[in-house]
Amino acid sequence: MESWRFIAALAALALTLLCEQANAADRIFQIPFTSDLLEFDTGIYGPDGPWHAAVIMLGKHQRTSITADFTGGVKVPVWPTGSTIVQLLTTQGGGLYNSSNATKPWAQFGNGGDNDMRLADWYGNQFSEGVATTDFLSFMNFRLEDPNYGIVNASVYAMNTSKVVLPDGRSYKPVVGNLGLGRPADTEFQGLSMLEQLKSSGQIGSNSFGLHMGHVSLNQRGSFFLGGYDESRVFGRTATFDMRAGVPIIFMLDVVLGVEMGRWPFAVPGPNISLWPAEIEEGDGRVTNSFFGGREGSVLVTPNPAVPGIYLPAPTCANAAKHLPVQFDTKLGYYLWKTSDPAYHQTVNSAAYLGFVIADRQAVNLTIKVPLKALNLTLESPITEIPTPYFPCFDVSSNGSGYWELGRAVLQSTFFAVNFDQNVTHLAQAPGPDTGQSLVRAIKPGDQTLSVSTGNWADTWRAHWTAMDAEPSNSRSVSLSPGAIAGVVIGVISGVVLILGGYFAWRKRKRTLKWKGPVELGIGGKHRVKRDPGPVAELDKQEIYEAGNSPVVELESPAQLSEAPASPAVYEMPADTCDEPMPEKLKVDVGDHGGDIPEKK
Numbered sequence: 009m010e011s012w013r014f015i016a017a018l019a020a021l022a023l024t025l026l027c028e029q030a031n032a033a034d035r036i037f038q039i040p041f042t043s044d045l046l047e048f049d050t051g052i053y054g055p056d057g058p059w060h061a062a063v064i065m066l067g068k069h070q071r072t073s074i075t076a077d078f079t080g081g082v083k084v085p086v087w088p089t090g091s092t093i094v095q096l097l098t099t100q101g102g103g104l105y106n107s108s109n110a111t112k113p114w115a116q117f118g119n120g121g122d123n124d125m126r127l128a129d130w131y132g133n134q135f136s137e138g139v140a141t142t143d144f145l146s147f148m149n150f151r152l153e154d155p156n157y158g159i160v161n162a163s164v165y166a167m168n169t170s171k172v173v174l175p176d177g178r179s180y181k182p183v184v185g186n187l188g189l190g191r192p193a194d195t196e197f198q199g200l201s202m203l204e205q206l207k208s209s210g211q212i213g214s215n216s217f218g219l220h221m222g223h224v225s226l227n228q229r230g231s232f233f234l235g236g237y238d239e240s241r242v243f244g245r246t247a248t249f250d251m252r253a254g255v256p257i258i259f260m261l262d263v264v265l266g267v268e269m270g271r272w273p274f275a276v277p278g279p280n281i282s283l284w285p286a287e288i289e290e291g292d293g294r295v296t297n298s299f300f301g302g303r304e305g306s307v308l309v310t311p312n313p314a315v316p317g318i319y320l321p322a323p324t325c326a327n328a329a330k331h332l333p334v335q336f337d338t339k340l341g342y343y344l345w346k347t348s349d350p351a352y353h354q355t356v357n358s359a360a361y362l363g364f365v366i367a368d369r370q371a372v373n374l375t376i377k378v379p380l381k382a383l384n385l386t387l388e389s390p391i392t393e394i395p396t397p398y399f400p401c402f403d404v405s406s407n408g409s410g411y412w413e414l415g416r417a418v419l420q421s422t423f424f425a426v427n428f429d430q431n432v433t434h435l436a437q438a439p440g441p442d443t444g445q446s447l448v449r450a451i452k453p454g455d456q457t458l459s460v461s462t463g464n465w466a467d468t469w470r471a472h473w474t475a476m477d478a479e480p481s482n483s484r485s486v487s488l489s490p491g492a493i494a495g496v497v498i499g500v501i502s503g504v505v506l507i508l509g510g511y512f513a514w515r516k517r518k519r520t521l522k523w524k525g526p527v528e529l530g531i532g533g534k535h536r537v538k539r540d541p542g543p544v545a546e547l548d549k550q551e552i553y554e555a556g557n558s559p560v561v562e563l564e565s566p567a568q569l570s571e572a573p574a575s576p577a578v579y580e581m582p583a584d585t586c587d588e589p590m591p592e593k594l595k596v597d598v599g600d601h602g603g604d605i606p607e608k609k
Contacts, residue, residue: 034450035213036236037158037206038150039063041229042085053085053184055388056316056400058224059416061085061184062232065157066105068144074155078148082106084185087314087416088219088232090254090426090433091188092195094145095165098138102181107166113139117165131312131319131404131413134182136170147206147234151448158211158234160202163192175341180390186314189217191428194254203428206234216451218425218458221313221416223382226441226472239447242423242460243437243468247368251426252300256433259302260309260412261373262365263324265331268377268466269359270475274331280363283327293321296410306367308411311424311435315415318362322403328362332380334399340391343399345384356384357474359466364418366435376437378421379469385417429453436460440469 042051043060052058062085069080084096084104097103107113116139140163147158171179191201200208203215218237222228231238249256265274265281272278284305288294293307300308307321318325325343329336333349336342345352361377368374387396400417414422425434430453444463451458 034236035154035211036151036448036450037147037212037234038448039088039232039234040148040150041232043224043229044150045083047083048085052224054386055180055391056398057385057416059221059316060224060230062088062187062230063148064187065146065148066143067109067146068159069146069157071155071157074152076155080157081146085183086185086187088187088189088217089312089314090190090256091186091314092163092190092192092201092254093140093165093186093188094162095136095167095186095188097167097170097182097185101138101168101170103167103183103185105164105166105185107139107141107143107164110141110143110164110166113141113166115140131317131402131407131415132315133173134170135173135179136165136167138166138168138170140165145202147202149211154211156211158206158209160205161199162202163188163199174391176339178390189426190254191215201428203234212236214451214453214455215428216426218423218451219313219419220423220438221419223420223441225382225385228441228443231446233448236448236450237423237425237458239449239459240444240461240463241438242458243439243463243465244460245372245374246423246434246436246458246460247366247372247374248370248457249433249435250369251431251433255411256310256426257300257369258309258311258433258435259297259300259306259367260320260364261303261306261367262363263320263328264363264365264375265328265360266363266377267358267360268379268469269473273355273358273360273476276331281331283324285321285323285327288321290321290405292408292410293406293412296406303367307406309366309414310411311419311422311433312413312415313419313424315413316417317400317402317415318417319402319404319413319415321406321412325399325401325403328401329399332399340387342387342391343401344387345397345399347397354474354476356380359469359473359475364414374435374437376418376422376435377465378418379440379473381469381472382420383417425451425458427451427453427455430456432456434458437465439463439465440472442468442471444468 040063041060042048042053042063045051045063048063051060053061063083064086065078065081065083067081071078071080082104086094086096096105098105098107117137142161143164145160145162145164147160149156149158170182172182173179189201189203191204192199201215203212203217206212207215212235214235216235218231218233218241220231220238220241222230224230231241249258251257262282262284264283266279267273274281288297288305288307297307302308326336328334329343333346333351333355334343335346337344345356358380361379362383364376364378366374366376383399383401384397385400387398400415404412406412421438421440423434423436423438426432427434434457436458439461444461447461449459
């Protein structure tokens, strides 16, 4: 009997431990964004956004109740990255981080744009100087399941000076830091990552995170979880990639222009336009791609929330510009949308997208679609004096790394997750602004795949698109000269005048005929008037009696018809002599020439 009790006790203990492990595996932290917290005002950052950033708290703090305010320390904005280092601007440099409570600095740095912030600042052109130290940071959990902060001991690059250098040589001071969630074991640094520390303390179930930056310009909230992710931010198939030395192996095969619904908006026949270079000219890119097993013509890319743009091998962006109402500003170094071009509003509000074709570890392709509406971003001071719409695409070299980067412009529309326990990265299509109900899922230590939403991606964008009128997808727009347009207008007006003139002449002629009263057909073709009892009167075939017994008067026909003289020269109406807007029914689609009519040669 005692043995059975002992066995039952062991079974109960085992069941309890299994339940505790299951509960621990489901523990998740939801990290807020600046747009979620009142102390950050709007929580929107530029000068090349709009963007919002994740929020962490400086120092080591406690919270006793799930209903208590998130207080105790200074909150700072950061970009979540796969790097191993936290990068913060100190109070000495005009930032918020005070390193006086940190450990003794164990290194000094002057990064020259490269301070081992892998997955952080390869293309950020950020130049900083300062010291490397160790300090406490606290994570807030917006899931309200555990009142405690997630407290970690982090390696911090305390930047005493920092600047971001613009393409034209000017610079500005960054206000958002970088949050390195990667593993020190993947670099020369030692110790546990912040995620591993939270897992060891039982606050999250796995060494992982799930991120969707969201479309800030369309008021979509960001989604950032430690130890889990939001399934409603994952559409279609999830692509999985192996990681080497903390960097995901993602092969990009193509970049395309496409349209999800409505008429094909581009002059070149669809259904897709490839923008990819015919040949990857940079040797470092070819060598690195070949070393990791990429197919010929592909390159390695990595998702990086710490940089704003899309950084691709030349001439991908230049090829895109051939089909879009944009122009490259050589002084600023950015592609600017031509807002005065009629095609601008039509293009950025259509269902057209930029598609990024990537191959996962099983050599299966996935296309991430980023609507052009989401790529209508804004440059502000200090880059430009007034807000200026721009297209965030940059043709660049890989800086000797053999990698190119997909920054926040792409991550608006991309779900990005990393499971360091399995050493894999996941990418998937993220939804548009009309996101469904949140479905938070845990990422378990052994997970190699993620569950996805069953919704339709286009439905999350439909209310924000103005689809162009349907017509054959391979049709081309027709451009007419001013003279041709004038000829069409004159021809239509002349036709209307002739038709109306003929109609009124017929009506006048009909009214002048004298009414004889009802008749019935008699024998021999003679007409008998019903009310006339007398003999039948025959009409003289030589006479026609009209109203008032007056002869018929017709308009005099000119002896000679006059036509417009033939001339070898072409006469066109000057475009600037039309004071009145053209009637809607007479407007002609001028395609993607931007409203500029080509001059006759």
